[in-house]
Amino acid sequence: MSTDLRDLYQEVILDHSKRPRNFKPMPDANRSAEGYNPLCGDRETVYLKLDGDRVQDVAFQGAGCAISTASASMMTERVKGMTRKEAEELFERFRALITGAKPPVGGGPELEKLEVFSGVREYPVRIKCATLPWHTLKAALNGQGQTVSTELSEGPPAESGGA
């Protein structure tokens, strides 16, 4: 396997794509949203149990590629216990990582394990795969019950990476 492909499909990412964590329905969720990427037909639903402003529990379901599945899986592990603001700040940091943009200034949680997605920036057409779960999480956090599409939601045009 060529080394640059390994930059994208890192072991951690492959592991999460094959054995996604928190991949289950959540009957007692008090928030959920569906994310849709019409370019590849991927659909993911993110479920939340919000306690006030804090993510008490999070899960997801759906069919997606390795990048979007791993991204969703690792996202759910990371945002559990965070406040809405922290989760949104982490999304901004994550988006900067994979688009190669300047990271946002100021506080907020560190990327930590999510750094493994840095290889995505060399694959501009795959950026939307990695951000789909995050857009969906954001919609769920904000109580937007409708489907968010990578082609309609805010952000994606700038996420094309310019390549």
Added chain:
Amino acid sequence: MSTATRPAPPARPAYDVERLRRDFPILSRRVHGKPLVYLDNAATTHKPSAVLGTVRTFYEHSYANIHRGVHELSVEASEIYEKARERARAFVNAAEAREIVFVRGTTEGINLVAQTYGRANVGRGDEVLITALEHHSNIVPWQILCEEKGARLKIVPIDERGQVRIDELEKLLSEKTRILAVSHVSNALGTANPVGRIVALAHARGVPVIVDGAQAAPRIPVDVRELDCDFYTFSGHKMYAPTGIGVLYAKAKLLEAMPPYQGGGDMISSVTFEKTTYNILPFKFEAGTPNIAGAVGLAAAMDYLGAIGMDAVEAHEDDLLSYATARLSAIEGLTILGTAEHKAAVVSFTLEGVHPHDIGTVLDREGIAVRTGHHCAQPVMDFFKVPATARASFGLYNTREEVDALARGIEKVQEMFRP
């Protein structure tokens, strides 16, 4: 047919794919350090030097606007443009050159028919019939028309192999059906539809037929008079010609009766603020300055295909299809979608446990270009209950070695995503 009385066809050299490949400059480039293996020909095809050179020469020597000037360049450009129309007539064996309307591509051809013939002939309570195999461009224009007119869109289902259910088609043809739209070859599955038979069934009920020939024109000999279809439309860019040019063939008597499509220059014979008289065929349907150089390039591509022979192209691609079908079927966990008895060189497939998007990315790094996604045919994906497939589609310049490269690439994909 007896062959004894037929004159021997002119001797044609054996199909020399390596020689043909040298006609396509892009095929010598490398992608990610690997030789390009271009298997996305159903999306678009590459251009041979003959086409590129003809377009360049036209711009360098004979270019001006057409049908307008008395000056020499305009006269030359008009002659070359009309020669291109004649070339297109011959390519599909239409009766007259005035039955050939230049359009941007298949999508515009279908929209033109929906917006002119359709608007004039489809009314409230009427029905438009299409099939479940169609590309979005042969669905949406009819949905728009039906919505505007209060008509109903009816869908002929397909079977498990991806073939149009002719028995259902017969049942769905009713006294309310105003037009039937069908693809000659499916872009998503490669199914080659029995268009001649479908036209005969529709005509028996007095229903005209429009054929989406985008995938057929580059792959199989097309004879619109033999098919007896009323409209046939295809794109230049899928048949080794430039983008932005295509053809709508229509029977002259239909074109005569149809209202114009767009208004503008060249489509009129006289204009006053009180009354405009439309131009004769086909100019009535070609408002504004057309893609002149595109038409010239299209004619060059038709010459190129004609010199090889569409029968020879078809035979070569049939060989690639059987080889690819056998080679890919042998890969465990690989499923080919679309197994029609009559197929063109398009292989749509899924791999167990691997998303098509990931297949596409890994193959790309091997220099192999395939399409992944829904192929603008979401209803077909829904029928097979998959969100997407990977699709290898072959052209006249592909080789068995490239099929081998694809098979090896797929094995690499499996290695990477092995559970």
